[in-house]
Amino acid sequence: MAFNVSQERLEDEARLLFSVEVLLANIPSLITDLSSAKYALLSLTDKYRNEVKQKSMLIPSVSERFRELLDLRSQLQSDQEKLSELETKIVSSAPPKFISKEEAYTGSTTSAGYTSNDYHNDNEKMSIRCEEDPRNASSELLSETRRSDILLDNNEEGTKYIPQFGNNSNNRAVVFLEDEDLQKVQEAELKLEEERNELANLAKETNSMEDRFEIDRSRCEAMTKHVQGLKWDYEKTHTALIEARNERQQYELFQHEWKERKIISDEADKGLREIFGLCCRDELSIIAQALEDTRGSITNCSKALADKISKNEVELAVYQIAYKEQQAAAEELKEAIIHLQHHQRELELLAKRQEIEETKRNSIRQLLMSSLYLSPGSSEVISEELQPEHKKEIEDEHQMVSLLATRVGVMEERRREIAAILMRLSPTEEDIVRLKTAVEQVRSILMEELIINEETIRDVDSS
Incomplete structure (x- = not known):
């Protein structure tokens, strides 16, 4: 029984060692898979880290640009408010017409006169231009206002402001200037034209900047979303890397423990085999000694049994002889008992006969006594017994x-x-x-x- 248990234990240990060998054979492939996963994670984390750094560096510049755009937007709004105020002032005023003295005394003076109808027509045309193109209209109004300012300055210096009326009853304000003053006015008009062009260009740039501002704002929002997504991905990758490192450490610890356990299991297996061998040798020696002792006891018991059997056979023969003698004596005693019982019956019959005779004798005596004394109970009844020798x-x-x-x-x-x-x-x-x-x-x-x-x-x- 102990040998079967030890053999089953050895089979279980052999199965365990086989499974351990299979696991150890698969360990290198597991290590390579873990190393490749580690390198992939490291490369991904480096890539995402560089992208996050670049985009985090772009965020301050984008924020600065955004701040500048907000400042420009506020400035543009203030300029637009000023322009609207100036446009309202210009539309409410009527610019005059500047001419020289030679043009005033030529034959085309009447056609060059500035009537009131022309003034109203110019006002209507200016309002239409303001509705169609407010930027150009504002520049023209600004030029006219500057002309009026120059005219007023020249009038203060000695120029003449003469309203003339034509035959068609259209009146317009006409300002007669000297050649030098007219040249200055023309130069001012050129400068005004340049400023008007600059203002138009600035308006175009402002519009394009607003468009770009909207585009940059949408890009900034998309960039912030993308950066947030990259941050989340980086955090996920970082947590995955930490988990992989922990798993790697646990695996290394498990491998180290497994090596120690393998050494301990090998030592234990070796010790078990040695103990099993010693137990087998001791068991065999004990079994051999027990067999020798049982054989000796069997021989001794067989001898004792033979002696007892012979002795018991002799006693049994003696007892059988005694039994037969007792049986013969019992038969003799039975015959004697039968004889004595027969003799006892005869004696009993004799005793009964004597009793009958005595009863008869007593009855005759009672009759005689009753006849003598005339009463049966007055005399004593005398009963004679058996003779003493018979009794x-x-x-x-x-x-x-x-x-x-x-x-x-x-x-x-x-x-x-x-x-x-x-x-x-x-x-x-x-x-x-x-x-x-x-x-x-x-x-x-x-x-x-x-x-x-x-x-x-x-x-x-x-x-």
Whole structure:
């Protein structure tokens, strides 16, 4: 049984070692997979880190540009408010017409005069231009206002402001200037034209800048979203890298523990094999010693059994002879008991006859006495008993017969017990214990002393 248990344990250990060898064979592939995953994660983290750095560096410049655009926008709004105010002022004023003295005294003076209708027409045209193109209209109004300012300055210096009326009843304000003043006015008009062009260009740049501002704002929002997504990806990658590092450390710790456990398991396996070998040798030596002891005890027991069998056979023969003798004595006692019972019956018949005769004699005596005394109960009844020798003979013979019958009955019971004990044993009985117990029972029955008393006599009589 112990050998089977140890063999099953060795099979389990062999299965465990096989599974460990398979795991150790797959460890290099697992290490390569983990290293490749580590390098991929490191490359991804480096790439995302560089992108995040670049975009984080772009964020301040974008914010500065955005701040500048907001400042420009506020300035443009203030300029637009000023321009609208100036436009309203220019539209409300009527610019005059500047001409020289030579043009005033030529034949085309009437056609060059500035009438009131022309003034109203110019005002209507200026309002239409303001509605169609407010920027150019504002520049023209500004030039006209500057002309009016120059005219007023020249008037203060000695120029003449003369309103003229033509034949078509159209009146317009006409300002006669000297050549030098007219040249200055023309130069101012050129400068005004340049400023108007600059203002138009500035308006175009402002519009394009507003468009670019909207585009940059949308790009900035997209960039912030992208940067936020990159930040989340970086955090996810960083957490994954930390988990991979922890797993790598756990794997290294597991590998180190596995090596230590393998060394311990090898040592334990070696120790178990040595202990198993020692146990097997000790077990074999113990089994051999036990076999020798059992063989010696078997030989001794066989010798003792042979001696006991021979001794018991002799005793059994003696007991059988004694049984036969007892059986013969019991037969003789039976014959004697039959004879004595016959003699006892005869004595009992004789006693009954005597009793009958005595009753007859007593009855005759009672009749005589009753006839004499005339009363049956007045005289004493005298009963004669048996003769003394007969009575003594009956007592002696009856006691001897009862004692003998009792002794014969007890011996008959003992004979039945011995017969029952011997009947339980077969002629080819080999069980020493049963033979020994049977012999002891027969010996105890034969060695028991016969005790005859009144109880045994009553028991025998009742049976």
